[in-house]
Amino acid sequence: MEFETLAVHAGQEPDVNNGAVMTPIYQTSTYMQDGVGKARAGYEYSRTKNPTRLALENCLAALEGGGYGLAFSSGMAATDTVLRLVDSGAHVLAGNDVYGGTFRLFDKILRRYGLNFNFIDTTDPENVAETLSPQTQLIWLETPTNPLLSISNIQAIAGIVHLHPNHPLLVVDNTFATPYLQHPLELGADIIIHSTTKYLGGHSDAVGGAVIVKERVVYEKLAFLQNAVGAVPGPMDCFLVLRGIKTLPVRMDRHAENAAFLVDYLSSHPKISRIMYPFHRSHPQVQIAKKQMRNGGGMISFIMQGGSASAVKVAESTKLITLAESLGGVESLIEVPAAMTHLSTAGSQMAVDPGLVRLSVGIENKEDLLADIQQALDKA
């Protein structure tokens, strides 16, 4: 079946007990057993398995073209659980423009457990080839990145990584693209992670994360960790993400249409020194973006000529577009990464330009959005 059909139906059957068409919110922590150690269909305890969560996990696996899906209580919980696949002393290679929270987890927490990280520019696959070491167990890519929307060539990097004798795992954070725009597993990745808080949920009403894998052996390790560590989502949040996913293709097309319309305006604005959008002609990796993504997505970043003060002024002057962290919801959001989402990178090699503004373009009327951003830029 095609993606749009899978988004509505995958992993979801009418309820066997009563025919409910929408997956029920199985708000239960435990399950009656038919005898000691005789659980029905493997349901013993909801940290281990829950029917609403399972429907979401199977839906995510189908959308990413993977064998198996696992849902988590946040994108960071998904990331943390995946990093527990590697051994103390291992080397991990990560992009130098990953989400600030990912950098914080790697740099401030996991280093303390003996992991060695290199944050490199993965937009050039050669940098990956040069930095791989005999100790490398995992490569972490985010593409497009948050907040600079840089693109890494997944297929080229997978080719390099798979030649490595230790078979390190190639992980792709597919949050910005979503499975509607990009299929990292088909391009050679081993693991995909998502913050389902963003486009998959799509309505800014739930925090969640996901991991999708190709191979059963990796899935079994992660399912063990999911249960042992316990960073699982509740059934209500799983229901909300499942419901959001049903409209993902429709929303993503509108996000991209609106974003392209705003990019046209912003790219020639005299107060903006640089615009970042994966499908814009000025983007340094536009050709790769067009090869591995269906459309340019709904995120735009731009740098104000006037630096930090102008960026803050624009972000504080929009009326329809809400000043807030997060992204990927139906409503448009604006923020200044250096002072908000990426504050944790201040003073590090990952620090972002203080004049950078990030826009999550929603699905409102594009003329209304343009009028709002125009009046905000006039004030900056």
Ligand SMILES: Cc1ncc(COP(=O)(O)O)c(C=O)c1O
């Ligand atoms: C690309 C990316 N990955 C991971 C995360 C973390 O997800 P969560 O906030 O759901 O923990 C975020 C959050 O903004 C993100 O933008």
